[in-house]
Amino acid sequence: MLKSKYNWQMPKKQIDSKKVTEIAQACDLSEVAATVLIGRGYDTVEKATQFLKLDPEMIHDPFLLHDMQKAVDRIQAAIVANEKIVVYGDYDADGVTSTTIMFETLNELGADVDYFVPDRFKDGYGPNMAEYQQFIENGVQLMITVDNGVAGNEPINYAVTHGMDVIVTDHHEMPKELPNATAIVHPRYPGSHYPFSDLSGVGVAFKVASVLLDEVPEEFLDLVAIGTIGDLVSLTDENRFLVTSGLKVMSEGQRVGLNALLKVCGLEGQEINEQDIGFTIAPRLNAVGRIGNAGEAVELLTTFDDEKADQIAKHIDSVNEQRKQLVSDIYDEAVVQAQTPENVARKTLVITGTDWHQGVLGIVASRLVEATGKPTIVLSAAETEPNFKGSGRSVEALNLFEALNSQRDLYVNFGGHHMAVGLTIAKTNVEALRQLLEKSADGAQLNPNQIAPLAIDETLKVDQISLQVIQDLQRLGPFGTDNPIPEFEIDPEQVVNAKQIGADKSHLKFQLAGKKQQIDTIAFQQGALLPFIQAVPDHVKVVGTLESNTWRNQTKPQVMVKDLLIDAIPVIDKRTTHLSLQLFSEPATYVFFHKITYKRVKPYLAADVKTVVLDGNMQNDTSLTGNLTLVDCPDSISKFTNWLSDQEPDSLTVYFYQKNNAYLDGMPNREQSGKVFKFFVNHPVIDLKTQLPDVIKHLHITQSVLVFLIQVFSELKFVKIENGRVSYIQNPTPQKLTEAPAYKLREEQIKTQEKLLYSKSATLKTWIQEQLADKNEGVAD
Known part of the structure; x- marks a missing residue:
C-alpha cells in the first residue's frame, strides 16, 4: 500500500440531495458545484445567491x-x-x-x-x-x-x-x-x-x-x-x-x-x-x-x-531567479542540519548558518516545515556579528508568536503572528531559544509525525467530471485564504496510459478511466511512482483540483493531483538473471535470502542503504515495512509463503536473481544416479580439481548434476570429500537418495523456482499480493 502524504478529511455532514438540487437549480449550477457550496456553509438559496453575487454593493x-x-x-x-x-x-x-x-x-x-x-x-x-x-x-x-x-x-x-x-x-x-x-x-x-x-x-x-x-x-x-x-x-x-x-x-x-x-x-x-x-x-x-x-x-x-x-x-x-537559487542553496545546507540525530529527535527546529542571505530565510523555513512537519526557525549572521537574524514558520497546532513571546527578553527584536515570526537574537541566546521552542511544542502536545490534514469537498466518479462542472466551480472563485480551491477525491475504475514526463522524468501524466470517459491527469514531482501505479492500476485513488486544458484548439477537463494513495500493495516484477549497480540505486530495503548473494553485490550498495540478510532463516519475528526489494530467490516456497504473510511493505519489488537454476537442470533420473554411483565404485579416488572435465565427458552429464549427486552421496556417506578429492566409502549403508538433505532441498528449489521464476508476471503479482493480505485478513477475522 502506498500511503497518502496528507490526512484526507471528508465532509463531516451528509449533504441532503434535495437541497443540492434546489440550490443547483436556483443558482444555475451543476450539482457538483452546489454540493461544494453547501459543504462550505452556503446551505440555503439565499446564502448561495449572496455568495455568488459579485457587484459593487x-x-x-x-x-x-x-x-x-x-x-x-x-x-x-x-x-x-x-x-x-x-x-x-x-x-x-x-x-x-x-x-x-x-x-x-x-x-x-x-x-x-x-x-x-x-x-x-x-x-x-x-x-x-x-x-x-x-x-x-x-x-x-x-x-x-x-x-x-x-x-x-x-x-x-x-x-x-x-x-x-x-x-x-x-x-x-x-x-x-x-x-x-x-x-x-x-x-x-x-x-x-x-x-x-x-x-x-x-x-x-x-x-x-x-x-x-x-x-x-x-x-x-x-x-x-x-x-x-x-x-x-x-x-x-x-x-x-x-x-x-x-x-x-x-x-x-x-x-x-x-x-x-x-x-x-x-x-x-x-x-x-x-x-x-x-x-x-x-x-x-x-x-x-x-x-x-x-x-x-x-x-x-x-x-x-x-x-x-x-x-x-x-x-x-x-x-527572482537569483532568489530561487539562493533558496535552493541555503535549503540544501539547512536540511543537513535538520537531519542530524539531535534534530531528528526534536519536535522543533532552530537552524543556524553563516552569511546566508537573510531575505530568503523565511522561504527556507517554510520549505523545512513542509519537509519535516516541524515548526522551524532559520537564523543567520556573519562570523563576526554578535546577533543572528532570521525568520520562523510554524504549523497550525503551534502558535509561534505566543510560544516565543513568553520570553521576550531573549530577543533584540521580535514580531510576528501565529504562523510566522521574524527576530534578531544574540548568538549566546540561541540554545535558550531551542529549549523554549521545544518546551512550547511539548505544551501544545505537538506530534511532528502527524500528517497534515487535507480538506476534501466531495468524492467524484470520473464520469461526473465535465467542462461545465469546471466552469461552474470557477464561479466559486477567486480561490485563496478562507475560500480554498475545491479538492475532490476521485476513485477511478483504473489508471491508464501512465508515463513519466518532464526533462528529468520527475512528473507523472496518466488518465483516470471511468465507465464512459478518461480524464487527463498530472501529478507534479511524482514520477518515481510510475512503477507502483502500473503494478496496481485499479487500486489508485487521487485527490486533486479540476481545471480545463486547451491544446491544439481542443479544450478538455484535467485533474491536477494534490495527493494520491494506492490501497493495495504494489508488486513490481523486475526479475533478472544479472545483478548490476543500477538495480540498487532506488531508496528501499534490500532483502537477501542468501549471504553469498549479499557478499557478491555489497560493492554496489551505498553506505547508508538498508539491507536484511536472512540466509535461509525466515523465522524473523520482525515485520519489514516501507519499500522492499527481494534480491535473490528463496529456496523454500513454503517458508517464503509464511515469511511473506508476516511482512507489511508499502511496495514490493522482486528481482529473484538465481545463479544456479535447479528448475532448468531438473532432478537426475535413476539411470544418471546409478551411472554416477557405479563410476565412483570403480574409481575409488577422483581429484575434481584436475579430473572434473574428464569425468563429465566420460559420464555424458552436466557439471551441475554431477556436483549435486556428489553432494547427495556425501550426505548419505557413500563418498567423502576432502580437499577436492572424492573417495568411495567401501560397503556403505544402503539408503534412498531422497533421504539426503540436498536432495530434499533441490526438490524444494525446483518447486520454488517454478513458482517464482517461471510463472507469468500477472500470476506472480496476484499470488504475492494474496500472501501479503493473509495476515491482515487473519486479524480482521
Whole structure:
C-alpha cells in the first residue's frame, strides 16, 4: 500500500440531495458545484445567491473605517497648503501595491508627494527612527504609512512631537499600546464598526483613495488584487469582489509596468487568474524586497515609459531567479542540519548558518516545515556579528508568536503572528531559544509525525467530471485564504496510459478511466511512482483540483493531483538473471535470502542503504515495512509463503536473481544416479580439481548434476570429500537418495523456482499480493 502524504478529511455532514438540487437549480449550477457550496456553509438559496453575487454593493462604506474622516481632512489640508507629503511603504507585494495606490492618488490630486520603501536590511520592517528623523530634517510635514505603522510607537511619537503629522493606514495585528498618530485607519481598530476585518494593506489604501477621489477608482483594482492575494488575507466578503474585479482589469492590460512584468512571466495576452498572481506575479514583486530595494517594484508599477518598464521587469525577473537559487542553496545546507540525530529527535527546529542571505530565510523555513512537519526557525549572521537574524514558520497546532513571546527578553527584536515570526537574537541566546521552542511544542502536545490534514469537498466518479462542472466551480472563485480551491477525491475504475514526463522524468501524466470517459491527469514531482501505479492500476485513488486544458484548439477537463494513495500493495516484477549497480540505486530495503548473494553485490550498495540478510532463516519475528526489494530467490516456497504473510511493505519489488537454476537442470533420473554411483565404485579416488572435465565427458552429464549427486552421496556417506578429492566409502549403508538433505532441498528449489521464476508476471503479482493480505485478513477475522 502506498500511503497518502496528507490526512484526507471528508465532509463531516451528509449533504441532503434535495437541497443540492434546489440550490443547483436556483443558482444555475451543476450539482457538483452546489454540493461544494453547501459543504462550505452556503446551505440555503439565499446564502448561495449572496455568495455568488459579485457587484459593487459588496464594497463597504470606507467612512466606517476608524479615523477615515480625520485622515482625509488632514490629507486634503496638506494638498491645499502644498505641504511635503511622503508615503512610507513596505517591501512586500502588499506594501509596494499600497505605496503605488497612495502615491498615484495624491499625485493625481496635485500633492507635493514622494514615496519611500524601506530597505529590508538597512531599515528593517515598519517605521524606522533614523529615516523619520531624516524626513523631518527635509521638511516633510505629513507622512502616510501604508501596510505598516500600527506598531511604530517610538518613531511615530517622535515625529509628532517634532512637528510632522503621521497618518497610519495598516491592517496588521494591533498592539496593546498604539502610536500617537494623527489618524489610524485600520479595519480592526478597537471599538470601530467596520463590517469586514480582513482587508489587506492595499485594501486599506484603496479605501483611502476612494474617499480622496470621491469614487471607486477602478484603475487601481489590479493592484488591489495583487496585494490582497500576495498577502494571503481572506478571499471572502468584499475582498472577493475586489480581487475578481482586479483580475478583469489586469487582463485588460491598462498598466504599462504590469504588462511588462506579465510579458517576462510568459503571461502576456492571457486571462489572468488568482494562481497567476500567487505563484508568478507576487513572488517576483516580493523578490525585489528580499534581495534588493523594493522601491524598484513601485517604480515599475507607476511608470508610463514602455522601454523603462521592460528594463525594470527583466531585472525583477532576474532577481527572482537569483532568489530561487539562493533558496535552493541555503535549503540544501539547512536540511543537513535538520537531519542530524539531535534534530531528528526534536519536535522543533532552530537552524543556524553563516552569511546566508537573510531575505530568503523565511522561504527556507517554510520549505523545512513542509519537509519535516516541524515548526522551524532559520537564523543567520556573519562570523563576526554578535546577533543572528532570521525568520520562523510554524504549523497550525503551534502558535509561534505566543510560544516565543513568553520570553521576550531573549530577543533584540521580535514580531510576528501565529504562523510566522521574524527576530534578531544574540548568538549566546540561541540554545535558550531551542529549549523554549521545544518546551512550547511539548505544551501544545505537538506530534511532528502527524500528517497534515487535507480538506476534501466531495468524492467524484470520473464520469461526473465535465467542462461545465469546471466552469461552474470557477464561479466559486477567486480561490485563496478562507475560500480554498475545491479538492475532490476521485476513485477511478483504473489508471491508464501512465508515463513519466518532464526533462528529468520527475512528473507523472496518466488518465483516470471511468465507465464512459478518461480524464487527463498530472501529478507534479511524482514520477518515481510510475512503477507502483502500473503494478496496481485499479487500486489508485487521487485527490486533486479540476481545471480545463486547451491544446491544439481542443479544450478538455484535467485533474491536477494534490495527493494520491494506492490501497493495495504494489508488486513490481523486475526479475533478472544479472545483478548490476543500477538495480540498487532506488531508496528501499534490500532483502537477501542468501549471504553469498549479499557478499557478491555489497560493492554496489551505498553506505547508508538498508539491507536484511536472512540466509535461509525466515523465522524473523520482525515485520519489514516501507519499500522492499527481494534480491535473490528463496529456496523454500513454503517458508517464503509464511515469511511473506508476516511482512507489511508499502511496495514490493522482486528481482529473484538465481545463479544456479535447479528448475532448468531438473532432478537426475535413476539411470544418471546409478551411472554416477557405479563410476565412483570403480574409481575409488577422483581429484575434481584436475579430473572434473574428464569425468563429465566420460559420464555424458552436466557439471551441475554431477556436483549435486556428489553432494547427495556425501550426505548419505557413500563418498567423502576432502580437499577436492572424492573417495568411495567401501560397503556403505544402503539408503534412498531422497533421504539426503540436498536432495530434499533441490526438490524444494525446483518447486520454488517454478513458482517464482517461471510463472507469468500477472500470476506472480496476484499470488504475492494474496500472501501479503493473509495476515491482515487473519486479524480482521
